[in-house]
Amino acid sequence: MSYRLGPTTTPDTKFFWDGLKQGKILVQRCKGCARLRHPPRPMCPHCNSLLWDTIEASGRGTLHSFVLPRHPQWPWFEGTYVVALVDLEEGLRLVTNLVDVDPAEVTIGMPVEGRVEHFDDGVSLHQFRPRSPR
Template structure:
């Protein structure tokens, strides 16, 4: 199993990481005005409401932009790896990785779908149970 550094989990983002463990991509939504927001935050930037809930995203989107970091090499990453900014159907953007595709085959605008990959964590994380893997969202070309 490939290892990853654990994310920083806060009260504002805990729902997101818990959703990934259940293979669900959750997006924060303002209860008062209905606006979706990503990344999650405590206050709606549209109406300043502090009330929010979540919606399950379809997991479908398109590549808005991408990079293939090379230097300095990051420990625990398998090269080459592709970092993508994905426009979800719901209208928000999400940073993730593209997998199951050759780096020279990636194109801006290409359709992608979410998948979930379990990684070992490099250091203990209070929000992960002992022996539990870290589930992260990744994207692959849409079928």
Template sequence: MDTVTETVPQRPEPVMTPDSAFFWEAVTRGELLIKQCSVCLKLWHPPRPMCPECHAIAMVPVRMSGRGTVYSWTMPIHPFPFGFAAPPIVALVDLEEGPRLVSNVVGVDPRKMRNGVRVEVAFEPTAGGKAVPVFRLAEGETL
């Protein structure tokens, strides 16, 4: 009944806003950028026009290492999200620089998935030629 394969990108396009365009454009280039407040130096995600801490509007994108840790995760099954051939692992990933992202963890057996696992960013193409950041097990990490 379902002929979707993993070789043809099926992920829906990210929703770009004026505040988030830099993030998605960087992801499509294979970079993970997070905006940092130029005044208090706090890193903020998701992107916003003003620093919620000190209300400065001067914020600059900073490249992240891509390394992080899974804070928590779930697997939406009924129904699983549009654009996925199989239920994805949806995770809260704490980047080593501090910000927390909602993303997917790929390439792992969900029966072995656990909180606290070390992950690193990867980039998966979308159906329209852009990309989204996902995470896979960090080098040397085991489940």
């Protein structure tokens, strides 16, 4: 059984979690100035528009930072796991996990690629893996 601690969705974040359930990493695009933004929020900080739609992120990016949490141990993770901060091609950044990788091989700046995984408790999250540079 593979499970994760789930989010508390709010009216501002519901689209993001609904997107993951459908296998998509969605980010907001302002209808006023067309700028993309993440994490989710109701207002565009550039033009103050409250109108937005979403685009699906490519999932391609590079590693900006990463750590290996050791203590405390959580029931949701077994052994060593990598928490990663990823710069997406779209110019946004997100926190995720880097999986299927030897932690000793992880380097800042490495190309990574993400896709959605559905855990057994119904929680859907993006998870990233190393990718070959295009």
